[in-house]
Every structure is written in structure tokens, then in C-alpha cells.
Amino acid sequence: MKYPSNNEREKGDKNMSIQTVMVIGAGQMGAGIAQVCAQAGYNVKMNDREEEALQKGKAGIEKRLTKAVEKEKMTASDCDATMQRLSMTTNLAEANDCDLVIEAVVENMDVKKQVFTALDTHAPKHAILASNTSSLPITEIAAATNRPERVIGMHFMNPVPVMKLVEIIRGLQTSHETYQAIHDMTLKLAKTPVEVRDFPGFVSNRVLMPMINEAIYTVYEGVANPQAVDDVMKLGMNHPMGPLTLADFIGLDTCLSIMEVLHEGFGDSKYRPCPLLRQYVQAGWLGKKSGRGFYQYEG
Numbered sequence: 001m002k003y004p005s006n007n008e009r010e011k012g013d014k015n016m017s018i019q020t021v022m023v024i025g026a027g028q029m030g031a032g033i034a035q036v037c038a039q040a041g042y043n044v045k046m047n048d049r050e051e052e053a054l055q056k057g058k059a060g061i062e063k064r065l066t067k068a069v070e071k072e073k074m075t076a077s078d079c080d081a082t083m084q085r086l087s088m089t090t091n092l093a094e095a096n097d098c099d100l101v102i103e104a105v106v107e108n109m110d111v112k113k114q115v116f117t118a119l120d121t122h123a124p125k126h127a128i129l130a131s132n133t134s135s136l137p138i139t140e141i142a143a144a145t146n147r148p149e150r151v152i153g154m155h156f157m158n159p160v161p162v163m164k165l166v167e168i169i170r171g172l173q174t175s176h177e178t179y180q181a182i183h184d185m186t187l188k189l190a191k192t193p194v195e196v197r198d199f200p201g202f203v204s205n206r207v208l209m210p211m212i213n214e215a216i217y218t219v220y221e222g223v224a225n226p227q228a229v230d231d232v233m234k235l236g237m238n239h240p241m242g243p244l245t246l247a248d249f250i251g252l253d254t255c256l257s258i259m260e261v262l263h264e265g266f267g268d269s270k271y272r273p274c275p276l277l278r279q280y281v282q283a284g285w286l287g288k289k290s291g292r293g294f295y296q297y298e299g
């Protein structure tokens with residue numbers, strides 16, 4: 001096996017100096033990722049299909065930063081500087097001066113492939129294309145581009161500004177330089193990188209999501225109501241949120257997509273999504289973001 005020499009590594013790292021980042025998808029993950037990147041000093045372009053989604057994402061960031069200033073966790077001038085580093089665009093072609101693009105659109109392989117194919121034409125040759133996917137194969141996403149060596153999984157946890165972990169997933173062809181650049185950037189974001197291999201659900205959701213799915217089965221089978229299930233796991237296992245509150249927080253559509261990826265990827269019936277989860281998603285009960293899931297939410 002040939003490892004790059006120190007010289008080659010230094011050269012590679014210089015080529016991969018990251019200054020300008022585009023984040024695609026201004027939903028709960030994309031907005032959080034854009035926020036932490038801007039706070040760490042990167043110039044950030046937030047992209048979504050709709051202007052309305054961009055404005056909602058920006059308003060969320062402003063609200064969180066204002067709260068941090070009120071709590072004296074950030075100065076007003078740092079808050080202003082962070083907001084100035086953020087810009088919004090519905091035009092993907094504006095990736096043309098970015099060193100890194102982090103995709104955080106819906107958990108659907110066809111949509112992600114379309115985004116990566118388009119990005120491959122717009123982003124400069126040196127740019128790294130990262131996906132925040134929760135479970136989908138990075139190798140397959142990378143194959144939608146002509147630069148698989150510069151495609152990588154950069155999986156942030158929700159809520160992004162709070163959670164320390166970034167799971168970093170190498171696709172089959174991801175280069176050492178790409179991995180190193182994303183590892184180093186994760187540290188600059190004051191987060192902890194953990195490297196995992198490209199298997200369905202990686203580590204985080206291979207372990208977490210079957211627990212959530214099983215919690216949904218206990219409700220489906222009438223073992224207990226959602227509040228009781230959550231109380232058991234919070235008070236008995238010291239989880240900060242019960243699994244059904246967490247499922248609502250993640251988004252039930254995202255939970256279902258992840259279970260489907262695990263089920264199909266491993267071909268093992270132990271990952272079959274609970275019919276109740278499927279039914280809630282069909283009803284448009286997507287959790288906190290739609291106002292209703294296992295619980296109801298105002299505003």
C-alpha cells in the first residue's frame with residue numbers, strides 16, 4: 001500500500017485550503033451547519049430551492065445568535081461578523097467560487113444524486129463535495145460525479161450548534177487529502193471527528209434508529225403510550241430525550257428513510273420499519289417540523 005509522503009500531504013492540504021463554503025438545503029440541518037461554519041470564520045453561501053426556506057433558515061440562525069448574545073456567550077460584534085459572513089442564494093451555479101459544498105437536502109438518493117451531478121458542473125475542480133446524509137452510501141453519491149476522490153460524508157448531529165460529533169465517512173474512492181481537509185475543518189468547528197466506514201446507517205444510525213423503530217413498535221403493539229415509552233428511556237436510561245420525542249425532533253420522514261436504507265442495505269428483516277411510522281409519514285405527520293408526530297407542537 002502506498003501512503004502519500006509528507007511533501008505530497010502538505011501540497012495536497014494547501015490545495016485544499018477551505019475558505020468559502022456552500023451549504024445546500026436550509027432546513028434544520030443545513031441552517032445549523034451554515035451557522036457553525038460562519039461562526040468559525042468561513043464565508044458561507046446558503047442555498048435552497050425556495051427563497052422562503054432561505055429566509056426561514058436565516059431567521060433561525062439570527063434568533064440563536066441573538067440568544068447567545070443575550071446569554072453573554074457571544075459578543076454583539078461577533079454576532080454581526082458571523083451574520084455578515086452568511087449569504088443566501090437559490091442559484092446552485094454560485095458554487096463556482098466555493099472550496100467546499102456541504103449538501104443537506106432531503107434523505108433521498110435520487111435527489112442527492114441530482115444535486116451532486118449538478119454541483120460537479122458548477123463547483124471548481126478543487127472543491128470538495130460533502131454530504132450530510134444520515135445513512136445513504138457515500139460511494140454511490142460520489143459515483144454521480146467525475147470527482148469521486150473529492151466526495152465524502154460529513155455527518156453532523158442535530159441540533160448542530162450543540163452536538164459535538166461529526167461522523168466522517170470515506171467513500172471507496174475518497175482521497176487522503178479530502179479526508180484530512182474535512183477532519184481538520186471539523187476541529188476548526190470545535191467538533192470531534194470520528195471516522196467510520198461506508199456501510200448503511202454508518203455507526204450513528206445503525207445503532208440509534210433501530211432503537212427508535214422499536215420504541216414505535218411498543219406504541220404500535222399497545223405496550224405503552226408515547227409518553228410512557230419516553231419516560232422509561234429518560235428516567236430509566238438517562239437519555240436526554242425519549243426516543244419518540246427524538247424521532248419527532250429528527251423528523252419522521254427522515255427516520256423512515258433511514259430505516260428503509262438499513263432494511264434494503266442489509267437485507268435483514270430486523271430493520272423493517274414499523275407500519276405506524278410509515279402511516280404517520282403518509283399522513284404528513286413528520287414530527288416537530290410539521291407540527292404533529294407522536295406529539296403535537298404549536299407554532
Ligand SMILES: CC(=O)CC(=O)SCCNC(=O)CCNC(=O)[C@H](O)C(C)(C)COP(=O)(O)OP(=O)(O)OC[C@H]1O[C@@H](n2cnc3c(N)ncnc32)[C@H](O)[C@@H]1OP(=O)(O)O
Binds near residue numbers: 064073158163250
Ligand atoms: C438522525 C441523524 O442522522 C443523526 C442525529 O442527529 S440523531 C439526533 C442526535 N441528537 C440527540 O440525540 C439530541 C438529544 N437531546 C439532547 O441532547 C438535549 O435534549 C438538547 C441538547 C437538544 C437540549 O438540551 P436541554 O438541556 O434539554 O435543553 P436546553 O437547556 O433548553 O438547551 C441546552 C442548550 O442547547 C441549546 N439548544 C437546545 N435546542 C436547540 C436547538 N434545536 N438548536 C440549537 N440549539 C439548541 C440551547 O440554546 C442551550 O444552549 P446554551 O447552553 O448555550 O444556553
Ligand SMILES: NC(=O)C1=CN([C@@H]2O[C@H](COP(=O)(O)OP(=O)(O)OC[C@H]3O[C@@H](n4cnc5c(N)ncnc54)[C@H](OP(=O)(O)O)[C@@H]3O)[C@@H](O)[C@H]2O)C=CC1
Binds near residue numbers: 026029030134289
Ligand atoms: N434531522 C436530523 O436530525 C438529521 C438529518 N440529517 C440529514 O440531513 C439532511 C437534511 O435533513 P433535515 O435538515 O432534517 O431536512 P429538512 O426537511 O429540515 O430540510 C431539507 C431542506 O432541503 C431542501 N431541499 C430539498 N431538495 C433540495 C434541492 N434539490 N436543492 C436545494 N434544497 C433542497 C428542502 O426544501 P423543500 O422543503 O422545498 O423540499 C428543505 O428546505 C438529510 O439527508 C438527513 O438525513 C443528518 C443528521 C441529523
